[in-house]
Amino acid sequence: MNPAFRLVDVTVSYDRHPAVHHVSVDIPAEEMTAIVGPNGAGKSTLLKALLGLAPRIEGRIECHAQRIAYLPQQAEIDRSFPISVFDTVLLGGWTRFGGFDAVTKTDLNDAWRAIEAVGLAGFEQRPIDTLSVGQFQRVLFARLLLQDADLVLLDEPFAAVDAKTVADLMVVIRRWRAEKRTVVAVLHDFDQVRREFPNSLLLARELVASGPTERVLSAENLLRARAMAEAWDEHAGACDMPMRLSA
Numbered sequence: 001m002n003p004a005f006r007l008v009d010v011t012v013s014y015d016r017h018p019a020v021h022h023v024s025v026d027i028p029a030e031e032m033t034a035i036v037g038p039n040g041a042g043k044s045t046l047l048k049a050l051l052g053l054a055p056r057i058e059g060r061i062e063c064h065a066q067r068i069a070y071l072p073q074q075a076e077i078d079r080s081f082p083i084s085v086f087d088t089v090l091l092g093g094w095t096r097f098g099g100f101d102a103v104t105k106t107d108l109n110d111a112w113r114a115i116e117a118v119g120l121a122g123f124e125q126r127p128i129d130t131l132s133v134g135q136f137q138r139v140l141f142a143r144l145l146l147q148d149a150d151l152v153l154l155d156e157p158f159a160a161v162d163a164k165t166v167a168d169l170m171v172v173i174r175r176w177r178a179e180k181r182t183v184v185a186v187l188h189d190f191d192q193v194r195r196e197f198p199n200s201l202l203l204a205r206e207l208v209a210s211g212p213t214e215r216v217l218s219a220e221n222l223l224r225a226r227a228m229a230e231a232w233d234e235h236a237g238a239c240d241m242p243m244r245l246s247a
C-alpha cells in the first residue's frame with residue numbers, strides 16, 4: 001500500500017531559518033501516527049508543510065490522500081465571528097454543497113448527528129464565543145466529521161482540554177482509524193501516544209526516529225531529542241547540510 005505521505009529530504013524554513021531539517025520519512029496510510037518532540041521541535045511546521053501551508057519547503061512531499069481535513073491549534077482560530085455551533089459544524093461540509101442556499105436535508109442531518117457524536121446535543125444554537133475550550137474543541141471535531149476526509153491532520157487537539165473531553169474525542173479518532181482513515185496528530189502526552197497511537201515520528205528539528213511507537217519513544221531516543229533541543233539556542237538557524245531544490 002502507498003504511504004499517506006512520503007517525505008524526501010524535506011527542509012522547511014521561515015525567513016531562511018530552517019525549522020525542520022532534511023526529513024525523509026513515510027507516514028503510513030490507514031494508521032494513527034503521532035508527531036512528538038520537544039517544544040520548538042518543528043512539529044506544527046511539519047504538519048503545515050504536509051498541507052503545503054509552510055512558507056518555504058525544499059525537498060519532496062508526496063501525498064496519496066484524496067480529501068484532507070486539518071485541525072489547527074485553537075490559538076490560531078478566531079472565535080469572535082458571530083456564528084452558532086450548528087452553522088460552524090455545517091460549514092465542514094461546504095466543499096460538498098458550496099453555500100448555505102444549497103444545503104440539503106442530508107447535510108443538515110449529518111450536522112445534527114456529528115454534534116450528537118461529540119456530546120454537544122443541546123448546544124446547537126449557542127454562539128461559538130460562549131463555549132469553553134473543551135466544548136469548542138468538540139465543535140471542531142464535529143466539523144471534521146462533516147468533512148468526511150480520508151486523511152485527518154490534528155495539531156495539538158488536546159491542549160488545555162479536560163480529561164472527559166479527551167476521552168470522548170479519542171472515541172472519534174479511534175472510529176476514524178476503524179473506518180480506515182489516516183490520522184496524523186501532534187501530541188505532547190507520551191502516555192497517551194503509547195496507549196493510542198501505534199506509529200510515531202519523533203522530531204527535534206531533524207527526524208530522531210520513526211516507526212512503531214514503543215521503539216520510537218525509547219529512553220535513548222527521548223534523551224537524544226532532548227539533547228538536540230538543548231543545543232538549539234547555540235546553533236539557532238544554522239544548517240550546514242547541502243540543500244536540494246524543490247521538486
Ligand SMILES: Nc1ncnc2c1ncn2[C@@H]1O[C@H](COP(=O)(O)OP(=O)(O)OP(=O)(O)O)[C@@H](O)[C@H]1O
Binds near residue numbers: 014043045
Ligand atoms: N510563522 C513563523 N515565523 C517564524 N518562525 C516560526 C514561525 N512558526 C514557527 N516558527 C519557528 O519554527 C520553529 C519550530 O516551531 P513549531 O511551532 O513548528 O514547533 P513545535 O514543535 O510545534 O513547538 P510547540 O510544541 O512549542 O508547539 C520555532 O523555532 C519557531 O519559533
